[in-house]
Amino acid sequence: MKINKNYLNLQPSYLFSTIAKKVAEYKEKNPQANIIRLGIGDVTLPLAKTVVAALKNASEEMGHAETFKGYGEEQGYEFLRTAIQKHYEKKNVSLDTDEIFISDGAKSDLGNILDIFDKDNTVLIPDPVYPVYVDTNIMAGRTIKFMNANMQNSFLPMPEEGMTADIIYLCSPNNPTGAVYTKEQLKTWVDFALKQNAVILFDSAYEAFITDEKLPTSIYQIDGAKKCAIEFCSFSKTAGFTGTRCGYTVVPKTLVFEDTQLNKFWLRRQTTKFNGVPYIIQRGAEAVFSDEGWKEIKENIQYYLDNAKIITDAMKKANINYVGGENSPYIWLECPNGMKSWEFFEFLLEKANVVGTPGAGFGENGEGFFRLTAFGNRENIIEAVDRILKCLK
Amino acid sequence: MKINKNYLNLQPSYLFSTIAKKVAEYKEKNPQANIIRLGIGDVTLPLAKTVVAALKNASEEMGHAETFKGYGEEQGYEFLRTAIQKHYEKKNVSLDTDEIFISDGAKSDLGNILDIFDKDNTVLIPDPVYPVYVDTNIMAGRTIKFMNANMQNSFLPMPEEGMTADIIYLCSPNNPTGAVYTKEQLKTWVDFALKQNAVILFDSAYEAFITDEKLPTSIYQIDGAKKCAIEFCSFSKTAGFTGTRCGYTVVPKTLVFEDTQLNKFWLRRQTTKFNGVPYIIQRGAEAVFSDEGWKEIKENIQYYLDNAKIITDAMKKANINYVGGENSPYIWLECPNGMKSWEFFEFLLEKANVVGTPGAGFGENGEGFFRLTAFGNRENIIEAVDRILKCLK
Numbered sequence: 001m002k003i004n005k006n007y008l009n010l011q012p013s014y015l016f017s018t019i020a021k022k023v024a025e026y027k028e029k030n031p032q033a034n035i036i037r038l039g040i041g042d043v044t045l046p047l048a049k050t051v052v053a054a055l056k057n058a059s060e061e062m063g064h065a066e067t068f069k070g071y072g073e074e075q076g077y078e079f080l081r082t083a084i085q086k087h088y089e090k091k092n093v094s095l096d097t098d099e100i101f102i103s104d105g106a107k108s109d110l111g112n113i114l115d116i117f118d119k120d121n122t123v124l125i126p127d128p129v130y131p132v133y134v135d136t137n138i139m140a141g142r143t144i145k146f147m148n149a150n151m152q153n154s155f156l157p158m159p160e161e162g163m164t165a166d167i168i169y170l171c172s173p174n175n176p177t178g179a180v181y182t183k184e185q186l187k188t189w190v191d192f193a194l195k196q197n198a199v200i201l202f203d204s205a206y207e208a209f210i211t212d213e214k215l216p217t218s219i220y221q222i223d224g225a226k227k228c229a230i231e232f233c234s235f236s237k238t239a240g241f242t243g244t245r246c247g248y249t250v251v252p253k254t255l256v257f258e259d260t261q262l263n264k265f266w267l268r269r270q271t272t273k274f275n276g277v278p279y280i281i282q283r284g285a286e287a288v289f290s291d292e293g294w295k296e297i298k299e300n301i302q303y304y305l306d307n308a309k310i311i312t313d314a315m316k317k318a319n320i321n322y323v324g325g326e327n328s329p330y331i332w333l334e335c336p337n338g339m340k341s342w343e344f345f346e347f348l349l350e351k352a353n354v355v356g357t358p359g360a361g362f363g364e365n366g367e368g369f370f371r372l373t374a375f376g377n378r379e380n381i382i383e384a385v386d387r388i389l390k391c392l393k
Numbered sequence: 394m395k396i397n398k399n400y401l402n403l404q405p406s407y408l409f410s411t412i413a414k415k416v417a418e419y420k421e422k423n424p425q426a427n428i429i430r431l432g433i434g435d436v437t438l439p440l441a442k443t444v445v446a447a448l449k450n451a452s453e454e455m456g457h458a459e460t461f462k463g464y465g466e467e468q469g470y471e472f473l474r475t476a477i478q479k480h481y482e483k484k485n486v487s488l489d490t491d492e493i494f495i496s497d498g499a500k501s502d503l504g505n506i507l508d509i510f511d512k513d514n515t516v517l518i519p520d521p522v523y524p525v526y527v528d529t530n531i532m533a534g535r536t537i538k539f540m541n542a543n544m545q546n547s548f549l550p551m552p553e554e555g556m557t558a559d560i561i562y563l564c565s566p567n568n569p570t571g572a573v574y575t576k577e578q579l580k581t582w583v584d585f586a587l588k589q590n591a592v593i594l595f596d597s598a599y600e601a602f603i604t605d606e607k608l609p610t611s612i613y614q615i616d617g618a619k620k621c622a623i624e625f626c627s628f629s630k631t632a633g634f635t636g637t638r639c640g641y642t643v644v645p646k647t648l649v650f651e652d653t654q655l656n657k658f659w660l661r662r663q664t665t666k667f668n669g670v671p672y673i674i675q676r677g678a679e680a681v682f683s684d685e686g687w688k689e690i691k692e693n694i695q696y697y698l699d700n701a702k703i704i705t706d707a708m709k710k711a712n713i714n715y716v717g718g719e720n721s722p723y724i725w726l727e728c729p730n731g732m733k734s735w736e737f738f739e740f741l742l743e744k745a746n747v748v749g750t751p752g753a754g755f756g757e758n759g760e761g762f763f764r765l766t767a768f769g770n771r772e773n774i775i776e777a778v779d780r781i782l783k784c785l786k
């Protein structure tokens with residue numbers, strides 16, 4: 001048996017394990033240190049009450065023959081796809097429920113979608129970037145081109161003269177930078193994709209953090225996007241589902257390449273290699289969209305956004321350049337005093353006992369930058385920011 | 394963008410939709426008919442009480458900051474991998490917990506595992522077969538060779554003179570035939586794979602139905618298997634998790650091809666394209682292995698096995714050839730009076746108002762055969778069998 005040798009081209013993914021190791025070493029030498037972690041992009045607030053009630057209720061249903069559920073449709077229960085359809089209606093986006101596929105999270109679908117594309121496609125990926133976009137394409141042996149995201153373009157790269165691509169990754173609000181594309185910018189991307197006959201893979205996992213009504217929360221708010229874009233979204237950050245696992249992917253039926261509806265290919269992929277998300281979890285996700293559930297999760301998101309504001313206020317005070325932190329849980333900052341990413345990591349760990357994520361871990365353009373996340377609890381954020389300001393004085 | 398044209402080589406999967414259509418048509422013409430379905434391989438008994446309690450308890454945990462769980466390890470929580478490790482110990486199979494990967498079901502992993510293999514591998518698949526083995530390899534553009542399962546070999550094909558393969562699918566107890574390999578037969582397969590430098594993908598989703606202690610419930614009970622086999626198992630049929638979604642895949646660290654540990658490749662695949670099974674579901678799966686949980690699920694399995702006995706007793710009475718129905722929930726029978734699969738389907742539907750699955754839907758060798766499943770409720774099984782015997786008189 002011959003292995004898939006493309007895997008040998010993967011870079012080891014040491015970012016978070018290296019962080020963990022360095023923190024552990026520091027902690028061993030300084031057992032008294034009260035370390036605050038603003039590094040990993042994981043939520044901390046518990047699930048909304050309405051969601052928990054729905055999960056428990058569905059669990060009880062599974063214990064009785066009359067309400068027990070066996071195999072469901074691979075693409076998800078109609079009740080949840082209808083709830084998501086209505087969520088899109090509020091964004092003035094009209095979708096059929098068979099254009100919506102329930103997934104166990106955006107990460108799975110962002111990886112698995114590549115199944116339906118030929119190996120021989122050129123992929124355009126921003127740098128810095130969520131590593132999954134890169135690694136999944138290396139695994140398939142595709143040619144990857146990077147586009148530079150940097151301070152000059154506010155970390156929002158745009159199509160450039162002579163640029164060509166078959167598959168384009170966009171993430172807005174962005175991970176790791178927190179930058180958000182405007183409607184006009186996305187329109188430029190959609191026009192570019194249509195001209196190139198390219199498909200846009202649009203990662204909108206952080207859309208619920210957008211409070212500025214002028215900013216797009218779905219690529220389908222842009223004319224023409226239904227002919228070139230697949231959208232991936234998730235309950236992970238919207239409703240704290242990082243450990244509960246549910247997301248959704250939109251594949252419009254108007255997406256046609258080489259006379260083929262991508263919707264049909266994706267349906268075939270999912271019915272062949274996936275058996276759907278647990279009924280219990282889908283009921284929990286449905287509850288997110290109930291009036292009470294939505295109110296609760298909006299409060300949670302506001303809590304994180306208020307955390308972000310505390311961090312960005314401190315950045316301003318310290319005269320540090322940054323993007324994000326508005327309409328996003330991520331703050332992407334330029335390391336002060338010309339420090340490199342890992343240098344600033346060590347500096348913050350030692351001087352402030354605060355852990356963040358070195359930007360260099362997200363790509364070449366991340367060098368000299370640093371990511372802080374707003375997912376911590378309020379007291380820790382205030383304390384961390386206080387310590388950072390003190391050590392930068 | 395160029396699509397993956399291998400998808401165009403897939404046969405439309407019309408088996409269960411055709412059955413549904415034919416039943417609906419019959420029902421429209423005969424609205425009074427009381428139709429009994431012994432067709433689809435889905436369970437009907439509710440989840441065990443212990444499992445439901447664990448699901449509800451874990452749901453409650455997710456609602457409190459102190460017990461809330463965000464991202465877990467992609468390969469699953471240690472508590473569940475340890476429980477599975479102990480389950481294997483009872484089979485005299487010793488595994489490390491990092492050889493066990495928690496999945497959302499055997500179907501997903503059986504499809505996704507192919508990611509780590511080169512396209513240029515020849516695949517050996519029994520016919521008749523679970524269609525997923527075939528379709529996932531067609532999607533990847535691999536060369537498929539079929540091996541004949543038929544009455545002559547009791548639907549348990551064995552290596553033959555001149556046979557070659559890189560990837561070998563074995564499923565025991567088998568879907569759709571219910572046939573079970575002996576240890577001696579599996580030993581022959583393991584020796585063949587080692588000689589060929591092939592990998593065996595062993596689907597043991599129905600292992601919990603084996604009551605005959607002489608039969609193997611894991612391929613790792615066979616010497617040498619840890620050097621050539623990956624095992625896929627699931628809680629779907631073991632504990633009625635078809636709608637609850639949890640399974641596990643074993644990739645021994647001793648599996649080395651082209652100097653590469655497959656365990657490392659699979660870990661990389663999963664950490665890149667998967668984010669783990671919901672915490673709540675993993676707690677439910679853990680409860681399956683508790684003393685009380687195991688007792689409950691064993692009772693459920695015995696219920697289905699007793700159903701199977703009722704069906705096989707009827708087959709004997711009617712002088713119908715069959716395999717399975719012992720150590721398996723499936724009964725695979727030769728259609729009486731030389732009928733073809735779909736002919737017998739129509740015959741049973743019209744004369745007995747019983748729905749089964751035409752064997753022809755599982756491959757060429759399935760023609761002239763028919764699958765009945767023991768997953769229904771007792772009263773229906775008794776009534777169905779009674780009607781079948783009457784119409785065959």
